[in-house]
Amino acid sequence: MSEIYTVIMAGGSGTRFWPSSRRRKPKQFLPLGDGITPLLTATVRRVAPLSSPDHVLIVTRSDLAEATHEACPEVPPGNILLEPVGRNTAPCVAWATAVIRRRSPDAVVVVLAADAHISDEPAFVAALRVAAAAATTGAIVTLGITPTRPETGYGYLHVGENFAGAPEGVRVVQAFVEKPDAARAEQYFRDGQHLWNAGIFVFRADVMARAVRLHLPGVADATAAFDRAAEVGTVEEVHEVNARYPGLPNVSLDYGVMENEHAVAVVPVDCGWSDVGSWQAAWELGLKDGAGNVLAGVEATVVDARGNVVVAPAGKVVALVGVSDLVVVDTGDALLVMSRDRAQDVKKAVDALTEAQRHEVL
Amino acid sequence: MSEIYTVIMAGGSGTRFWPSSRRRKPKQFLPLGDGITPLLTATVRRVAPLSSPDHVLIVTRSDLAEATHEACPEVPPGNILLEPVGRNTAPCVAWATAVIRRRSPDAVVVVLAADAHISDEPAFVAALRVAAAAATTGAIVTLGITPTRPETGYGYLHVGENFAGAPEGVRVVQAFVEKPDAARAEQYFRDGQHLWNAGIFVFRADVMARAVRLHLPGVADATAAFDRAAEVGTVEEVHEVNARYPGLPNVSLDYGVMENEHAVAVVPVDCGWSDVGSWQAAWELGLKDGAGNVLAGVEATVVDARGNVVVAPAGKVVALVGVSDLVVVDTGDALLVMSRDRAQDVKKAVDALTEAQRHEVL
Numbered sequence: 001m002s003e004i005y006t007v008i009m010a011g012g013s014g015t016r017f018w019p020s021s022r023r024r025k026p027k028q029f030l031p032l033g034d035g036i037t038p039l040l041t042a043t044v045r046r047v048a049p050l051s052s053p054d055h056v057l058i059v060t061r062s063d064l065a066e067a068t069h070e071a072c073p074e075v076p077p078g079n080i081l082l083e084p085v086g087r088n089t090a091p092c093v094a095w096a097t098a099v100i101r102r103r104s105p106d107a108v109v110v111v112l113a114a115d116a117h118i119s120d121e122p123a124f125v126a127a128l129r130v131a132a133a134a135a136t137t138g139a140i141v142t143l144g145i146t147p148t149r150p151e152t153g154y155g156y157l158h159v160g161e162n163f164a165g166a167p168e169g170v171r172v173v174q175a176f177v178e179k180p181d182a183a184r185a186e187q188y189f190r191d192g193q194h195l196w197n198a199g200i201f202v203f204r205a206d207v208m209a210r211a212v213r214l215h216l217p218g219v220a221d222a223t224a225a226f227d228r229a230a231e232v233g234t235v236e237e238v239h240e241v242n243a244r245y246p247g248l249p250n251v252s253l254d255y256g257v258m259e260n261e262h263a264v265a266v267v268p269v270d271c272g273w274s275d276v277g278s279w280q281a282a283w284e285l286g287l288k289d290g291a292g293n294v295l296a297g298v299e300a301t302v303v304d305a306r307g308n309v310v311v312a313p314a315g316k317v318v319a320l321v322g323v324s325d326l327v328v329v330d331t332g333d334a335l336l337v338m339s340r341d342r343a344q345d346v347k348k349a350v351d352a353l354t355e356a357q358r359h360e361v362l
Numbered sequence: 363m364s365e366i367y368t369v370i371m372a373g374g375s376g377t378r379f380w381p382s383s384r385r386r387k388p389k390q391f392l393p394l395g396d397g398i399t400p401l402l403t404a405t406v407r408r409v410a411p412l413s414s415p416d417h418v419l420i421v422t423r424s425d426l427a428e429a430t431h432e433a434c435p436e437v438p439p440g441n442i443l444l445e446p447v448g449r450n451t452a453p454c455v456a457w458a459t460a461v462i463r464r465r466s467p468d469a470v471v472v473v474l475a476a477d478a479h480i481s482d483e484p485a486f487v488a489a490l491r492v493a494a495a496a497a498t499t500g501a502i503v504t505l506g507i508t509p510t511r512p513e514t515g516y517g518y519l520h521v522g523e524n525f526a527g528a529p530e531g532v533r534v535v536q537a538f539v540e541k542p543d544a545a546r547a548e549q550y551f552r553d554g555q556h557l558w559n560a561g562i563f564v565f566r567a568d569v570m571a572r573a574v575r576l577h578l579p580g581v582a583d584a585t586a587a588f589d590r591a592a593e594v595g596t597v598e599e600v601h602e603v604n605a606r607y608p609g610l611p612n613v614s615l616d617y618g619v620m621e622n623e624h625a626v627a628v629v630p631v632d633c634g635w636s637d638v639g640s641w642q643a644a645w646e647l648g649l650k651d652g653a654g655n656v657l658a659g660v661e662a663t664v665v666d667a668r669g670n671v672v673v674a675p676a677g678k679v680v681a682l683v684g685v686s687d688l689v690v691v692d693t694g695d696a697l698l699v700m701s702r703d704r705a706q707d708v709k710k711a712v713d714a715l716t717e718a719q720r721h722e723v724l
Contacts, residue, residue: 346681349663356663
């Protein structure tokens with residue numbers, strides 16, 4: 001069977017986890033799952049049954065190179081691809097696919113984000129194995145997450161009949177559906193014909209290269225130029241990437257490639273996937289004490305306090321007295337105290353600090 | 363007219379302002395009034411119209427000598443009396459009175475606590491002047507605070523007719539009344555015959571010396587021994603104090619002296635007095651923004667947050683999002699997040715930390 005490579009997309013500049021997240025420390029470096037392991041590190045470990053670390057590529061921002069290496073020391077530095085600027089997922093996947101083809105022309109590629117949490121890892125890995133098997137036949141395959149609520153924050157996959165020639169359970173993607181309004185989300189949640197689009201794709205490297213050439217020829221030209229430069233040397237490759245990347249279109253793989261392919265397969269999976277979108281999600285995922293407080297790694301003294309999530313520096317003594325459903329995040333230089341149901345509004349605080357030019361805490 | 367000396371009682375080991383207050387930094391060192399000036403420092407400044415700093419004596423714990431000197435550099439070090447152990451207010455006042463008599467036999471003495479806040483300082487000083495005038499005639503005088511609510515946390519003074527020979531408005535204290543239950547407090551609040559006992563006393567030094575000799579002869583013997591040692595030298599005085607103080611009775615001036623005197627006068631005053639008993643009181647006293655937040659000296663970003671009181675280290679960025687009526691106190695090594703209406707329960711957190719032997723933050 002073909003070798004399986006995994007591409008972890010680890011750009012991002014989210015502010016939803018401020019003050020823990022910063023421009024130089026985005027969400028994938030935060031231990032939002034178990035309170036100990038950064039999401040990126042957990043992602044590398046999660047795919048280890050399919051791709052050993054030398055078969056893992058991480059695509060990230062240039063200024064995150066060192067932090068990425070520190071979070072994943074087992075991934076060879078040559079596997080960390082540095083984007084000079086972010087250009088959404090299509091250029092990122094096209095480039096990583098080209099790099100993998102040079103190393104292993106028959107490879108199957110798994111693409112996923114660095115900053116999700118998955119509670120049932122065996123189910124997830126099993127689904128990826130099914131997807132990889134389907135991909136070897138030439139299909140582009142996506143994972144579709146069984147919805148657990150009528151979520152309006154995700155895109156959906158409208159699924160159709162069984163995918164011809166694929167294992168039992170693999171279905172055709174009839175359509176990629178944008179984030180719905182509440183009424184439509186409720187319908188999708190109930191009709192059994194819609195799955196969450198988690199942005200997880202599996203394909204043969206040559207198949208993706210063909211698709212990029214067909215739908216995004218400018219991107220294909222660029223990756224061909226990266227290939228030629230790489231044959232000369234690493235310095236030349238970096239130079240070429242830095243020169244051409246800013247000119248690439250800012251387009252997602254979904255929009256630029258997938259929606260134009262007429263035979264995308266989907267493997268449905270129920271694996272406790274979460275995109276960990278806010279401090280509220282961090283509380284939902286976290287290990288709770290008897291009163292529903294998430295206090296991972298914090299030296300907390302709790303008096304009649306319920307449903308709080310707390311982050312604090314090592315050694316700091318935190319006392320909660322008579323408070324409920326708060327987000328308390330202390331990073332030494334900054335402190336956020338927020339009602340958990342206002343987790344989306346952390347952005348307003350970040351905007352105010354940006355306005356006030358408090359760059360040292362952003 | 364006689365010289366007026368002021369004795370500031372500045373012992374205390376309160377835990378109600380944890381984590382700002384510590385064993386080595388009790389409440390009088392905290393800027394709980396204006397957010398900038400420690401209560402002790404404010405007390406020294408407040409009495410300046412009556413007693414210049416060289417006429418101010420501060421009685422405190424030995425281990426607070428340096429902190430006291432730093433908070434009040436204008437008070438001569440020789441005016442800071444160091445108790446080896448706390449023995450409540452009677453021995454403290456008796457000792458300070460003896461020291462003052464040696465310096466100025468005719469002096470009038472004002473005694474008050476280091477850790478109260480007074481919003482109308484001119485009214486307070488005017489009342490002390492009236493009290494001092496009454497004291498020169500030989501009366502022991504106390505200030506009685508006009509109640510502003512049916513408080514159950516204070517003792518009361520039951521007032522009687524005018525005090526013979528004293529200025530208009532000075533009344534007889536009929537009785538010192540213990541902290542009442544709610545029904546009785548309500549009655550005291552309404553009957554116009556009860557004032558709060560703030561523990562503020564004014565008397566001639568020789569009058570108090572006579573009263574102590576009469577009611578607490580053991581204490582009078584000790585202060586006489588301190589006097590004799592002081593005539594030999596400062597080292598001898600310290601030695602004598604340290605030797606005898608632990609053996610003195612632990613008794614308040616109210617209980618040990620005042621309640622046994624049959625002619626105590628009271629000057630009623632409405633001066634915005636508060637004993638600043640909890641973080642709730644600190645919020646009540648503090649300067650508020652338009653949404654009722656007390657944020658003195660804190661770099662705070664506020665998004666839909668109301669009625670909070672925040673303390674944080676200089677330079678720390680604090681963001682409040684959608685939270686109400688909280689106490690948030692960050693001291694660098696410790697963080698308290700508490701519902702304001704649970705301010706009495708900070709003690710429970712301190713007890714838990716004591717149990718856990720976290721002495722470094724107590």
